[in-house]
Each structure stands twice: as C-alpha cells, then as structure tokens.
Amino acid sequence: MWRQWIPFWQPALSLHSGDVDLLFAGLLVASALVLGLLFFLLMLFCVRYRAGNQTDRDDRVVKSWHWEVGWTTASFICFLGLFVWGASVYFQIYKTQADEHDVFVVAKQWMWKTQHPGGQSEIDALHIPVKRPVRLVMASQDVIHSFFIPALRLKHDVVPGRYQDLEIEVDKPGHYHLFCAEYCGTDHSGMIGEIVAMEPADFSNWLTQQAPLSPLADEGGVLFRELGCSGCHGYGSKVRAPPLEGLYGKPVPLSDGTSVIADDKYIRDSILLPRSQVVASYEPLMPSFEGKVSEDQLLRLVLYIKSLAGRQS
Amino acid sequence: MSEKNYLTTDYTLKSWFLTTDHKRIAILYFASLIFFFFIGGAAATAIRIELATPQADLVSSDIYNRLFTMHGIIMVWFFLIPSIPNTLGNFIVPLMIGARDLAFPRLNLMSWYIFMLGGCTTLFAIFAGGVDTGWTFYTPFSTLYSNSYVIVAAAGVFIAGFSSILTGLNFIVTIHRLRAPGLTWYRLPLFLWSLYATSVILVLATPVLAITLILIATERFFGVGIFDPRIGGDPLLFQHLFWFYSHPAVYIMILPGMGVINELVSCYSRKQVFGYKFVAWASLAIAAVGFLVWGHHMFVSGQSLVASLVFSFMSFIVAVPSAIKVFNWTATLHKGSIHFDAPMLYALAFIGLFTIGGLTGLFLACLAFDVHATDTYFVVAHFHYIMVGGMVTAYFGGLHYWWPKMTGRHYSEYWARTAAVLIFFGFNLTFFPQFILGAEGMPRRYHVYPPEFQVWNVLSSGGAAILAVAYLMPLLYLGYSAFFGARASANPWNATGLEWQTSSPPPEFNFTTQPVVTRAPYQYNGDFQAEPQNA
Ligand code: HEM
Ligand SMILES: [Cu+2]
Numbered sequence: 001m002w003r004q005w006i007p008f009w010q011p012a013l014s015l016h017s018g019d020v021d022l023l024f025a026g027l028l029v030a031s032a033l034v035l036g037l038l039f040f041l042l043m044l045f046c047v048r049y050r051a052g053n054q055t056d057r058d059d060r061v062v063k064s065w066h067w068e069v070g071w072t073t074a075s076f077i078c079f080l081g082l083f084v085w086g087a088s089v090y091f092q093i094y095k096t097q098a099d100e101h102d103v104f105v106v107a108k109q110w111m112w113k114t115q116h117p118g119g120q121s122e123i124d125a126l127h128i129p130v131k132r133p134v135r136l137v138m139a140s141q142d143v144i145h146s147f148f149i150p151a152l153r154l155k156h157d158v159v160p161g162r163y164q165d166l167e168i169e170v171d172k173p174g175h176y177h178l179f180c181a182e183y184c185g186t187d188h189s190g191m192i193g194e195i196v197a198m199e200p201a202d203f204s205n206w207l208t209q210q211a212p213l214s215p216l217a218d219e220g221g222v223l224f225r226e227l228g229c230s231g232c233h234g235y236g237s238k239v240r241a242p243p244l245e246g247l248y249g250k251p252v253p254l255s256d257g258t259s260v261i262a263d264d265k266y267i268r269d270s271i272l273l274p275r276s277q278v279v280a281s282y283e284p285l286m287p288s289f290e291g292k293v294s295e296d297q298l299l300r301l302v303l304y305i306k307s308l309a310g311r312q313s
Numbered sequence: 314m315s316e317k318n319y320l321t322t323d324y325t326l327k328s329w330f331l332t333t334d335h336k337r338i339a340i341l342y343f344a345s346l347i348f349f350f351f352i353g354g355a356a357a358t359a360i361r362i363e364l365a366t367p368q369a370d371l372v373s374s375d376i377y378n379r380l381f382t383m384h385g386i387i388m389v390w391f392f393l394i395p396s397i398p399n400t401l402g403n404f405i406v407p408l409m410i411g412a413r414d415l416a417f418p419r420l421n422l423m424s425w426y427i428f429m430l431g432g433c434t435t436l437f438a439i440f441a442g443g444v445d446t447g448w449t450f451y452t453p454f455s456t457l458y459s460n461s462y463v464i465v466a467a468a469g470v471f472i473a474g475f476s477s478i479l480t481g482l483n484f485i486v487t488i489h490r491l492r493a494p495g496l497t498w499y500r501l502p503l504f505l506w507s508l509y510a511t512s513v514i515l516v517l518a519t520p521v522l523a524i525t526l527i528l529i530a531t532e533r534f535f536g537v538g539i540f541d542p543r544i545g546g547d548p549l550l551f552q553h554l555f556w557f558y559s560h561p562a563v564y565i566m567i568l569p570g571m572g573v574i575n576e577l578v579s580c581y582s583r584k585q586v587f588g589y590k591f592v593a594w595a596s597l598a599i600a601a602v603g604f605l606v607w608g609h610h611m612f613v614s615g616q617s618l619v620a621s622l623v624f625s626f627m628s629f630i631v632a633v634p635s636a637i638k639v640f641n642w643t644a645t646l647h648k649g650s651i652h653f654d655a656p657m658l659y660a661l662a663f664i665g666l667f668t669i670g671g672l673t674g675l676f677l678a679c680l681a682f683d684v685h686a687t688d689t690y691f692v693v694a695h696f697h698y699i700m701v702g703g704m705v706t707a708y709f710g711g712l713h714y715w716w717p718k719m720t721g722r723h724y725s726e727y728w729a730r731t732a733a734v735l736i737f738f739g740f741n742l743t744f745f746p747q748f749i750l751g752a753e754g755m756p757r758r759y760h761v762y763p764p765e766f767q768v769w770n771v772l773s774s775g776g777a778a779i780l781a782v783a784y785l786m787p788l789l790y791l792g793y794s795a796f797f798g799a800r801a802s803a804n805p806w807n808a809t810g811l812e813w814q815t816s817s818p819p820p821e822f823n824f825t826t827q828p829v830v831t832r833a834p835y836q837y838n839g840d841f842q843a844e845p846q847n848a
Pocket of ligand 1: 354357358360361381382384385386388389392393447448449693697700701705743757758759777780781
C-alpha cells in the first residue's frame with residue numbers, strides 16, 4: 001500500500017480512517033500537480049524572461065480571456081470534485097447507527113472519564129473491543145473539549161450543555177492516543193489518554209474483572225428516588241406526570257403538536273429544561289434540575305430511565 | 314535637494330504627534346508596528362524554544378498558555394490587520410491617486426491614537442498577568458473559567474477595532490472622492506482595489522467583533538447566560554459570532570498583501586498585470602464570499618451536517634478568485650523582462666508560499682480531512698503560510714519597494730536579497746514540518762507532547778532560529794539606509810504609478826502640480842532591453 005512509502009505515517013485503523021487517508025492522498029496528489037505546474041512555469045518564465053536575455057517577446061500585448069475562463073472553470077471543477085468526495089466521507093464518519101455498546105464519556109478539566117454500561121469506569125483510558133462499532137455519548141462538565149483519536153482520523157468537540165454522539169470502530173488491537181484537541185485551559189496538553197482496543201474475548205474478560213458493585217442504572221434508580229423524581233413519576237403519585245416505563249426510544253407527542261423520539265438527548269433536556277418540550281396533555285409543572293445534578297448523575301439517571309424501556313407502565 | 318519634504322518640514326516632537334499628514338502618520342504606525350512585531354516575535358521564540366523538547370522545561374503550562382495567547386493577539390490585531398493598510402496604505406494611497414491627503418486627515422491621526430490606546434491596554438493586560446484564552450477567546454472558558462485578564466485584553470482589542478473601522482471608512486471615502494482627474498476605476502492600481510475591498514470588510518465585520526467582545530464582558534460581569542449552557546446560553550453562539558468577524562478578518566490580512574504583489578510583479582517584469590479586470594474583481598469577490606464561510610471553523614463542533622456542507626462548499630468557492638490571482642501573476646511573468654531586485658524576490662516567495670497556504674486551506678475545507686486536521690499543527694502551519702508566508706512577506710516586499718519613496722534613500726541591495734532568501738528558507742524550515750506534525754495528529758496549543766513528535770518539532774525550532782535572524786536583518790540595513798543610504802531619485806524603479814511622479818521623499822502636500830491621468834495603469838512597455846535606472 002502507498003501508506004508504507006511514507007515512513008512516519010501511521011496506518012489507519014478502520015474503514016472510515018482508511019477513507020480519510022485516501023482522501024488525503026487525493027488532496028496531496030491534486031495539490032502536487034498544481035504546485036508542480038506552477039513552480040515549473042515560475043522557474044521557466046524566470047529563467048527565460050530574465051532581463052537582458054534575448055528571447056522572443058513578441059505578441060505580448062495580445063491577450064484573450066480564454067485563459068482566465070479556462071483556469072477559472074478548471075479550478076472550479078477540480079474543487080467541486082474534492083468537495084463532494086470530502087463531504088461524502090464526512091457523512092459516513094458522523095453517521096451514528098448502532099448502539100450495541102454505549103460508552104459514556106465525561107470530559108472535564110483536565111481528564112477524560114469514561115463509563116461502560118455495566119458501571120465500569122476509567123480515567124484517561126477507554127477499553128473497547130475490536131471490529132465492533134462502539135457508540136460514545138459525550139458530555140462536558142465545564143468548558144469545550146474535543147475528543148480526538150488521530151489513529152482513527154476522528155475527532156468531535158464535547159460541548160457543555162449537550163450530548164454528542166460519536167461512533168468509533170477499531171480494527172486492530174493496540175494502544176492508541178486519545179487527545180483533547182480543543183484548548184481547555186491550564187493543563188490542556190495533559191488531557192490525554194489512551195484507547196485500548198482488545199480482542200472481543202479479552203475485552204469481556206476485562207469487563208467482568210472491572211465490574212463494579214452496583215451498575216450505573218441501579219445508581220440512577222437510587223438518585224431517581226433521592227432527587228424526588230419518583231414523587232411525581234412514580235406509581236400512585238398525586239401529581240400527574242408522564243410515566244417513564246417503556247418510554248425510551250418511543251415517539252413522544254408534545255403539547256405544541258409535534259413529537260420527538262425519547263432518546264438520550266430528549267431525556268437529558270427534559271431533566272434540565274423541562275419547559276422546553278412539554279408532553280401533550282400534561283401541565284408544565286416539573287422544576288428544572290439545572291445546576292442540581294452533575295453530568296455524572298445525569299448519565300446515571302438517563303441510564304436508569306433507559307433501563308425501564310422494557311417495562312410496561 | 315534643498316527643497317523641503319515631509320520629513321524636513323519641521324523637526325519638533327509636536328509636529329510629529331499632532332501631524333495630520335498621512336505620510337507622517339504612516340511613519341508613526343510603522344514604528345508602532347515594528348514594536349508590536351517584536352513583542353509577538355519574542356513570544357514566538359519562547360514558544361519554539363519550549364517546544365524543542367517534549368517535556369516542559371522552559372516555562373510552566375500557565376505561562377505557555379499566556380505566551381501563545383499573547384503571540385496570537387498581538388500578531389493578529391496589532392500587527393497583521395493594521396500592517397499594510399495602515400503603514401504602506403496610509404503612505405501610498407493619497408500619492409497613488411494624486412491627492413494631497415486622505416479624505417479625513419484628523420480622523421486618520423485619531424485612529425492612530427485609538428490604535429495605540431488599544432495596544433497599550435492589551436500590553437497592560439499582558440504585563441499585569443496575562444491572558445490564557447488563546448486569541449480566539451472561546452467561551453465558556455473565557456467567560457467562566459479563565460481567571461486571567463480576559464476583560465482587559467478584550468477591551469484592548471475592542472478599542473483597536475474602532476481604529477480599523479475609521480481607517481476603513483477613510484480609505485473608502487478617499488478612493489471614491491479624491492482621485493485625480495482622469496483616474497477612473499479601471500485605471501486604479503490594483504493595490505487600491507484590494508485596499509478598497511479590505512476596507513469594506515473592516516467596516517462591515519469589525520462591529521460584529523465589537524459586539525462579541527461586549528457580550529463576553531457582560532457575561533463575565535453579570536453571568537447573564539448568553540454563552541453559559543447552565544442558564545440557557547449557547548457556547549457555540551460565541552464561535553459563530555467570533556468567526557463571522559474573524560474569517561473575513563483573514564482576508565483583511567491577505568488582500569492588501571495580494572495588492573502589493575500586483576505592483577511588484579508588474580513593475581519588475583516590466584509588464585502590465587495579466588487580466589487586470591479579473592484581478593480587480595477577484596478582490597471584491599473574495600471580500601464578499603469571505604463573509605459566508607465562517608462555519609468552516611466548526612466542522613467538528615456538532616453543528617448540523619447540512620450547515621457543514623454549505624460552509625465547505627462556500628469555502629471551495631472562495632478559493633476560486635484566489636486561484637485566479639495566482640495564475641494571473643504567473644501569466645504576468647510570461648514574456649516579461651524580469652528583474653530580480655529584492656522586492657521581486659519577496660513577491661516570488663509570496664506566490665510560492667501563498668499557494669502552499671491556499672492549497673492546504675482546501676485540505677481543511679474538505680470536510681472529512683478537516684475532522685482529522687483541525688486543531689492540530691496542520692492548521693498552525695496552514696495559517697502561518699497564509700499570514701506569515703503571505704502577508705508578512707508581501708509587507709516586506711512592499712516596504713522595500715516603497716522604501717526609497719518613503720525615506721529618499723536606497724538600502725543595500727545585497728543585504729536585502731540575502732535577507733529575502735534567508736526568510737524564505739527559514740520560513741519553510743519552520744512551518745513545513747508542522748504540516749507533518751499535524752497530519753500525524755499533534756494537537757495545537759500543546760505545551761508538552763508525546764516524544765514521537767520531537768524530530769519535526771526540533772526542525773521547526775531550528776527553522777525559527779534562522780527566521781528570527783532573517784527578520785532582524787531588515788531592521789539593521791533598512792535602519793542604516795534611512796540615515797546613510799544613497800539618495801534615491803523620484804522614480805528609481807522606473808515604475809508607472811502616480812506615487813513615482815513626485816520627489817522622493819514627497820513634499821508635504823505630495824504634488825507641486827495636480828497630476829492628470831491619461832493612461833491605464835502598468836503601462837510598462839518595450840524596455841526589456843534596458844535596465845531600469847537604479848540610482
Ligand atoms: C517568527 C516565527 C514564528 C513562529 C516560530 C511562530 C510560532 C507559532 C506557534 C508554534 C504557534 C502555535 C502555538 C500553539 O498553538 O501552541 C503559533 C500560533 C500563532 N501564530 Fe505564530 N509564529 C511565528 C510568527 C508569527 C507571525 C509573524 C504571526 C502573525 C503576523 C503569527 C501568528 C500566529 C497566530 C495568530 C497564532 C495562533 C495563536 C493561538 O493559537 O491563539 N505567528 N505561532
Ligand atoms: Cu480539554
């Protein structure tokens with residue numbers, strides 16, 4: 001493969017990153033051609049038409065617009081091609097589909113905290129199985145960070161106040177850099193970690209070894225009661241609030257006539273900004289939990305509600 | 314040579330600090346910019362020394378962050394944006410259009426004072442303790458988390474913005490109203506077209522920056538929740554506002570440079586600029602489309618995929634007029650009679666470096682590749698190729714070209730050429746390795762880095778050492794020439810612009826008789842056998 005000709009270039013580790021490398025190669029070839037042509041002409045003219053050199057300089061005033069029209073269209077068409085290519089790969093990369101294995105990522109000054117659905121949590125590291133798409137649900141506790149894995153040619157900003165989804169997949173076991181790419185204050189350059197890709201069997205071993213006493217969803221359940229959510233959403237409560245069992249993943253009709261799918265984002269928003277999307281035929285009674293719950297707690301709550309998906313209300 | 318010129322009319326300090334002569338104001342700006350350039354350069358030097366090793370050995374991370382912030386803020390707002398417009402532009406514009414001065418001479422002096430006030434405010438922020446937000450001031454870091462002099466620094470930039478707006482207005486009105494008889498739009502030198510386009514951006518975009526900076530201050534003082542997500546604000550709103558100014562601002566930084574290159578290329582190849590009208594309109598096209606591409610700084614921020622698509626497309630479009638210019642400069646050389654004086658060496662360096670910067674800009678406009686490259690050293694390399702390889706090189710070229718006009722003296726051609734060549738090599742050695750670093754994934758604004766990136770960082774730091782020496786050289790030989798250089802004639806390069814029709818240095822009111830224009834610009838014809846007179 002062409003990649004081996006460039007000694008410092010680390011091979012790409014997944015389908016998508018292979019596509020990005022190909023695109024990079026395409027861009028390099030295209031610009032090498034343009035640069036080559038330009039430098040050749042510059043050299044040629046500089047040598048041939050240097051002052052004092054006797055050479056043919058006739059017809060120099062005669063000029064038509066053909067040239068300009070020519071190179072304007074040529075560069076435009078070339079650009080259009082690159083644009084389409086780049087855009088299609090971009091859509092591939094950022095199109096998240098499967099949530100076979102969700103991992104929650106909380107970024108904060110200056111560390112990455114990752115949590116597996118079973119409650120296994122890590123600091124500045126993320127273990128994943130190879131050849132399987134892993135969906136990251138990322139949130140930031142403070143400022144904007146950016147989750148960057150050079151080996152996957154992949155990054156995504158982690159912006160406080162919203163969840164960001166990113167699907168990653170690694171094809172080869174190994175340790176890879178994880179950087180914070182968005183400047184986030186004093187120890188920005190210390191906010192680095194590693195992605196540890198393992199064979200699926202090793203990975204499940206690792207998961208079982210790390211399994212915590214109480215899985216995240218259970219902790220979420222405890223919080224659900226502690227914070228008083230169950231007071232309204234629980235069975236037999238006097239306040240009329242929508243039941244949450246079986247909610248996750250279903251469409252929810254809203255009071256403004258539209259409807260949304262109850263996904264992570266929706267649940268998070270409902271906890272933080274309950275008035276922005278009121279469920280049809282309910283009063284907007286719920287208080288905001290903005291500032292009262294941390295990102296870690298939010299994740300647990302969301303997971304708890306998610307774990308109710310299978311139950312009947 | 315006993316006739317009084319603008320330098321010799323009066324020698325008092327008052328005559329300098331209260332002058333309304335655009336030429337003297339240009340000199341005031343020139344001196345201030347040299348000062349700021351060296352402060353920014355000193356920070357760059359410290360950064361590069363620190364980065365020569367992967368560990369933190371020279372400075373702590375807090376100091377490092379303050380260094381690159383100071384480097385960025387000073388270089389962008391107190392060097393790049395004012396450089397060509399306020400020094401060369403101020404000096405040359407009225408001369409080029411055959412006017413006695415700019416349209417509003419006092420406003421011009423006032424913008425220098427405002428500029429200095431902004432500069433001093435920013436310097437105060439830096440020396441009182443510094444700012445650690447990066448020149449981009451991204452929220453919510455700048456509004457909630459940074460405990461540094463954010464507001465003072467932002468105030469400095471805010472104040473300097475008014476200077477930009479006033480200068481822009483002054484140029485627009487001057488170019489509209491004060492052209493000499495016969496100087497129609499299509500007879501304007503291309504330098505003026507590009508300054509005109511620049512001024513339009515200055516006037517339209519700078520207010521957005523001002524608003525953005527006010528919002529930061531409001532948020533920091535009162536926590537009103539513009540950018541703070543916990544109370545309903547949006548951190549990305551800041552990025553939209555900021556880049557709505559700052560993307561056009563990079564054209565403020567490069568368009569005047571392109572304008573200078575037109576003058577140089579045609580003068581030293583003794584030929585009309587190829588495709589005058591295309592080049593002229595390309596400037597305005599860049600200015601206009603430049604307003605529609607700000608979102609390409611946010612491809613990984615989580616903005617909608619469709620928005621990214623549109624911004625990527627517009628970014629490719631804005632590259633077309635830039636490509637036109639590069640091709641037209643090259644075509645200008647064809648069948649010319651090329652003289653390799655120092656300004657021409659700078660111009661040729663500009664074409665090469667700007668093209669590399671522009672092409673790598675396409676890499677970044679290309680969505681999927683940007684995902685990998687953004688916020689890495691690839692971006693650092695790219696914008697230095699445009700801003701330093703482009704703008705600073707053009708500035709040096711223009712400075713050498715008009716130096717005899719400004720001072721009435723010649724510099725040492727030998728040293729000038731040596732410096733030009735050294736800058737070219739030093740520059741490439743400094744910044745080319747950064748493309749590789751970025752492609753390998755080294756993030757920018759990193760103070761310590763994994764050891765495998767060291768080789769390229771050492772090369773880059775070595776290049777920076779050469780570059781630092783090369784940038785100091787003009788200070789010496791130009792400074793020497795200002796006092797001891799050989800006297801220059803009115804038109805040492807045999808150039809065609811109106812500015813060469815008056816003595817060097819020009820008299821206080823520029824022309825003894827009102828010039829009248831009867832020809833298109835750049836009528837260099839047929840003298841490719843004879844050397845031009847280098848007095
Ligand atoms: C003389 C050689 C120069 C060197 C060695 C140099 C080096 C650097 C480096 C290493 C950075 C990246 C800092 C980081 O992201 O960690 C940087 C950033 C920057 N440089 Fe330079 N630079 C030089 C000259 C210039 C000049 C002349 C200008 C403008 C006229 C300039 C404008 C900038 C800007 C705007 C930034 C971004 C600052 C930020 O990230 O906030 N540089 N420079
Ligand atoms: Cu970070």
